[in-house]
Amino acid sequence: MASKRIKTDWASIRIIPGKEVLVYSHFQGKPKFLNYDDIESFQESLKRKQLSVNRWILSIPNNICISKTLDLPTNTLSEAAQMVEFELMSLVPIKPKDFVYGCTILKQQKHLLEVLVYIVRNDLLDQILEPYHKIGVYPRTIIPDSVALYSCLENIDPISPILLYIDKAQCHIFSSIKNNLRTYNRLDKIDIHDDSCIEHLANSIINLTDESKAFSDNTSITLVSKDEYKKNWPLLLKAKGVKSLITIKKQAEFLPENTLSSLYEKLLIKGAFNSINDHRYEHLNLLPSKNLNQIKRKQKIKNILLTGSLSILVLFLLWANFVLSNWRIIRTCRKVQGQIAPIEHIAKDVEHKKQLVRALQNQLSTGHEITRTFQDFYQFSPKAITISNLQYKFKTDYSHITIKGQTDSLSQALDYSEPIKESKLLKRMQITNVQQTPTPGGSIVEFKAECLLQDK
Amino acid sequence: MNLNGLNQREKILGIATAIFIVAILLFTGILEPQVKRHRNLQKELNDLQVRYTKMQADVKMRDRINHAYDQVQHLLENAETEQQQTSIFTRELSDIYSSQNLKVKSVKILPSLKEKHYIKLTVKADLRGNVQFFIKLIEHLEQLNKPIQIESFELRAMESTDIVQISLLITKIVKTTKV
Numbered sequence: 074m075a076s077k078r079i080k081t082d083w084a085s086i087r088i089i090p091g092k093e094v095l096v097y098s099h100f101q102g103k104p105k106f107l108n109y110d111d112i113e114s115f116q117e118s119l120k121r122k123q124l125s126v127n128r129w130i131l132s133i134p135n136n137i138c139i140s141k142t143l144d145l146p147t148n149t150l151s152e153a154a155q156m157v158e159f160e161l162m163s164l165v166p167i168k169p170k171d172f173v174y175g176c177t178i179l180k181q182q183k184h185l186l187e188v189l190v191y192i193v194r195n196d197l198l199d200q201i202l203e204p205y206h207k208i209g210v211y212p213r214t215i216i217p218d219s220v221a222l223y224s225c226l227e228n229i230d231p232i233s234p235i236l237l238y239i240d241k242a243q244c245h246i247f248s249s250i251k252n253n254l255r256t257y258n259r260l261d262k263i264d265i266h267d268d269s270c271i272e273h274l275a276n277s278i279i280n281l282t283d284e285s286k287a288f289s290d291n292t293s294i295t296l297v298s299k300d301e302y303k304k305n306w307p308l309l310l311k312a313k314g315v316k317s318l319i320t321i322k323k324q325a326e327f328l329p330e331n332t333l334s335s336l337y338e339k340l341l342i343k344g345a346f347n348s349i350n351d352h353r354y355e356h357l358n359l360l361p362s363k364n365l366n367q368i369k370r371k372q373k374i375k376n377i378l379l380t381g382s383l384s385i386l387v388l389f390l391l392w393a394n395f396v397l398s399n400w401r402i403i404r405t406c407r408k409v410q411g412q413i414a415p416i417e418h419i420a421k422d423v424e425h426k427k428q429l430v431r432a433l434q435n436q437l438s439t440g441h442e443i444t445r446t447f448q449d450f451y452q453f454s455p456k457a458i459t460i461s462n463l464q465y466k467f468k469t470d471y472s473h474i475t476i477k478g479q480t481d482s483l484s485q486a487l488d489y490s491e492p493i494k495e496s497k498l499l500k501r502m503q504i505t506n507v508q509q510t511p512t513p514g515g516s517i518v519e520f521k522a523e524c525l526l527q528d529k
Numbered sequence: 530m531n532l533n534g535l536n537q538r539e540k541i542l543g544i545a546t547a548i549f550i551v552a553i554l555l556f557t558g559i560l561e562p563q564v565k566r567h568r569n570l571q572k573e574l575n576d577l578q579v580r581y582t583k584m585q586a587d588v589k590m591r592d593r594i595n596h597a598y599d600q601v602q603h604l605l606e607n608a609e610t611e612q613q614q615t616s617i618f619t620r621e622l623s624d625i626y627s628s629q630n631l632k633v634k635s636v637k638i639l640p641s642l643k644e645k646h647y648i649k650l651t652v653k654a655d656l657r658g659n660v661q662f663f664i665k666l667i668e669h670l671e672q673l674n675k676p677i678q679i680e681s682f683e684l685r686a687m688e689s690t691d692i693v694q695i696s697l698l699i700t701k702i703v704k705t706t707k708v
């Protein structure tokens with residue numbers, strides 16, 4: 074085996090009785106068989122991660138499967154799979170907890186689906202799975218050998234309704250309708266020199282071609298075998314009455330890879346792998362529910378651990394981000410402090426003086442404002458106006474004056490702001506309130522005025 | 530505690546609550562202190578940068594400020610304590626009132642405004658006297674070459690006379706060696 078690491082999501086596996094381990098998968102988009110001379114070398118390969126497979130698919134011998142056909146009133150296979158569960162009690166005299174089942178479509182008619190149900194006893198299945206579990210392979214999908222072989226053969230020739238596989242020990246005959254496996258026969262101890270054996274095979278084929286005629290005009294037969302066995306078969310079968318066209322597939326056409334090990338085994342694992350994404354077999358998984366639950370639980374734990382790890386990683390990254398950011402700010406702070414240090418005492422002195430200068434400037438900003446205000450009042454107020462109250466308030470932006478006074482007439486009070494306008498300082502004076510009060514022999518008018526000193 | 534007795538909804542709620550609590554604990558225990566520290570450091574850096582910029586500007590206008598300071602520094606009177614300055618200030622004002630024939634009704638020393646580099650003393654005085662003397666008082670205060678300012682005043686005329694009542698609020702900026 075090459076020491077190159079191989080990683081894949083799906084792979085099919087088979088332990089061949091001679092303890093050889095055969096693996097098939099698509100690696101980097103190319104189909105590849107991996108032969109391991111013994112179990113130990115395969116285990117070593119797994120241990121060293123030279124081969125890393127996420128999910129395994131396995132095919133099991135048909136002789137441990139009970140197959141039954143059922144007609145169910147439905148159009149979809151998923152519905153049919155649910156219905157099968159209720160029919161099983163009548164199909165096999167075994168408790169439901171003691172077996173596992175799977176189904177595939179046989180024939181679809183209007184509102185009726187004929188399905189083929191495979192049933193396997195758990196104890197038999199455990200015996201099959203034991204050697205795989207021992208080497209650390211826990212299959213995710215299990216299908217019967219017949220389905221795996223058919224899946225491979227129909228890939229070799231998808232048109233022929235009758236597919237034939239023959240080698241020196243066995244013969245497998247598949248007939249299909251619209252690419253759904255219809256019948257499967259297996260004949261053991263095939264001997265090319267045994268006339269009765271050939272006749273029996275020919276009769277089986279004739280029966281199948283007769284059945285196929287009912288569904289399709291195409292009754293061609295495709296023969297798949299090792300090159301050394303297949304040469305004489307067409308002639309022998311024709312001699313025994315098989316009239317259909319027999320197409321022989323060369324091994325190089327369907328299995329270009331080097332075939333040191335058994336062709337049958339290779340076809341099985343290749344077929345099993347091909348069936349992974351085949352919707353016809355999505356309800357055919359014969360994996361016991363306890364194993365499936367175990368796998369699901371493992372996957373769940375793996376997901377939880379992965380999510381937890383990712384969350385912790387995110388949290389750590391966030392924390393690290395803040396720590397790094399803080400470290401960077403501290404460094405910048407030190408840099409700025411370093412820049413401040415040499416000028417600090419100068420800046421402090423300047424700031425101190427600046428504050429004092431500003432305060433003093435502000436304090437002296439009024440100048441002679443109030444004296445000038447009094448002068449302007451004297452200069453511009455008419456003689457009839459008497460000021461009885463004057464309030465002055467200094468503010469940084471402007472100084473504010475409020476006056477209260479009296480005069481004889483309303484018009485004099487209201488017109489008071491006119492002469493005052495001539496004063497540069499009191500230009501913005503406004504009469505805010507005027508009140509006339511009658512007195513013996515006349516009246517007195519009291520007024521209120523406000524002014525913002527113009528200078529500011 | 531039997532968790533198997535819980536239905537799917539209760540389990541989901543329980544898990545969600547546990548995740549929420551763990552998230553809060555992790556945030557408050559691990560992240561939040563760093564976030565707080567980050568905010569404080571950011572503020573500190575901003576303050577330092579502002580301070581540095583201000584200092585740079587101060588250093589740049591050092592000559593101008595020194596020049597302005599030299600022009601006004603003689604106005605500042607130095608005394609050791611605030612009490613001494615207040616005493617000097619009130620005595621100074623009292624002399625001025627007396628010189629202007631104004632009768633002092635009350636003098637109140639208000640709380641002073643303590644700035645970093647100076648103190649602003651405030652005195653409130655209620656006076657009574659002829660309006661002409663009051664104007665002279667104002668004129669005198671405004672002509673003083675001291676950092677004294679009339680913050681506000683209120684002048685109220687007495688009926689049919691030249692006598693007025695005045696409330697004055699006068700401030701003075703002083704420098705003390707001990708604040």
